[in-house]
Amino acid sequence: MRVLLTGVGTRGDVQPVVGLAAEMRRRGHDVRLCVPPNFIDWVGGLGFAATPIGIAMRPPSGAAAQASAPTPEQIRALVAHLVRDQFDATAAAAEGCDVIVAGGAHQYAARSIAERRGIPSVVAVYAPVALPSPDHAPGGEPGGDPEANLRRWQDESRSWNERLLERLNDNRERLGLGPLSDVLGHVLGNAPWLAADPVLGPPPATPGAQVTQTGAWLLPDPTPLVPELEAFLAAGERPVYVGFGSMPVDQQTGRSVIEAVRAAGRRVVLSQGWAELARVDDAADCIAIGDVNHQALFPRVAAVVHHGGAGTATTAARAGVPQVIVPMFSDQPYWASRVRALGVGTSVACGALSAESLLAALRGALDAGVAARAAALAGAVAVDGTAVAADLIERAAA
Structure with missing residues (x-):
């Protein structure tokens, strides 16, 4: 089986995907990766072929302190570039693949590319608060009034649409796919995975979605301390x-x-x-x-x-x-x-x-x-999250 695993963001977003890639390779599968440019050398050193996606999340030394805040126009242009780049990079890397697994909530292209190719796909998030739920507000701590939490998730969905809906639909049109009306709902789908430990991050209530919790995706690291x-x-x-x-x-x-x-x-x-x-x-x-x-x-x-x-x-x-x-x-x-x-x-x-x-x-x-x-x-923290996810991938692609 040939599987495409894609991760966008910083090390915390990318390393879990690389951990799953290591498990899939251990089982004898052909693994491709999409990761930001600043991680290409790292994953290459681990023996993985990778396609760059997005921008380097780590600025050059000293650049962070010297850079001025971007203007709203610059932000809009950057978002448009990132969405189109995700579509182009994912489409190229997915050629010949049997399944796409995308790590992190900001995966704008993965499910559309899978839809176009007619292959299974899933988006995995790394924290329960990334999932719309009455149990928490977006990105917030657990608790609070359930109705108020759901209203804030509605606001969050509108915000995603304002930033991204037109751009996603433009790129879907390039693929010959129909338009969307709900970006966040499309990105997560109705059966997302929760790649978090169930003791540390127990699953929330998710009306309208069937969430599968795999456990955290950990990359074994044999590197000795200096x-x-x-x-x-x-x-x-x-x-x-x-x-x-x-x-x-x-x-x-x-x-x-x-x-x-x-x-x-x-x-x-x-x-x-x-x-x-x-x-x-x-x-x-x-x-x-x-x-x-x-x-x-x-x-x-x-x-x-x-x-x-x-x-x-x-x-x-x-x-x-x-x-x-x-x-x-x-x-x-x-x-x-x-x-x-x-x-x-x-x-x-x-x-x-x-x-x-x-x-x-x-x-x-x-x-x-x-x-x-x-x-x-x-002793209660599960260590088999990548194995659970790999089993699910194998069943989905069978």
Whole structure:
């Protein structure tokens, strides 16, 4: 079987798709990938053929700080370009494929290309709050008034239509397909997948849609830790890991988190991330690192401070360590709420982040009871999400 797997966005959007690709390849299937240009070399190094889709999500070093905010006209032009590019890239990569699986909610072309080719397709989301539901508002924390939540989802659907409906229909017309009236409903379909752990992210009520929860798609990572990090870990008690991935945090945030971790009496492993956070001095209690194998590192730290991405939250939970989440946007507030609800960590609102607020949250996360619950949760996190998804793909294409 030949399968096309497509992922758009940052590392957190793309890596789950690559994890599923690895499982499909292990089963002997021919796998093609569509990923943003800045991930082409990475997936190529893993042995996958890939077609670039969209734009490089990571700007060149220093560009983020220098770039001015785009104008509304520039945003409209960019959206039009991205939609057309998705259609063109997906159509080219799907040639000869038997099924298309698209990871993430912003997959504007996958289901249309599959419709044109007459092959099965599915869109998988990585967080329950990406699914319209009375249980939550769009991207929000669980709870609230169900009727109010549904009204906000109606507003969300109208917003998607205002931004995208004309552009999707223009591209569908190029394929000889009929027009749409509901972009979000089309993108998700009536049978989306939820690629999230059922303990961390239980399925919400989804009237009108039959959701299949596969579990999180994890990419096994055999990469060893670099010798400098190994030496740092061996030189004292377990440190606290701090990293915000692709989030645009400033250097003051880096200084605040280092100050907070030191005030808690812990050493610091500082992930530089896309913001290129830096050490504030040369003290031996802090090490700055680039990309690192979280699966190898997290079981060896005392706590994980992060932005609340689905992948990072799942990996930390699987490692059995407490978490402190500083959510910024999208599904991150949801994961912060789940960590609190499960009693395996704490959170700090991004706008309230300071050395003092983070210190209080870190002390809460390092509490013995929280640490014990985090350790107990590790055994409940499913590790077979890609296998479940692969079984479904094989059945769909049979």
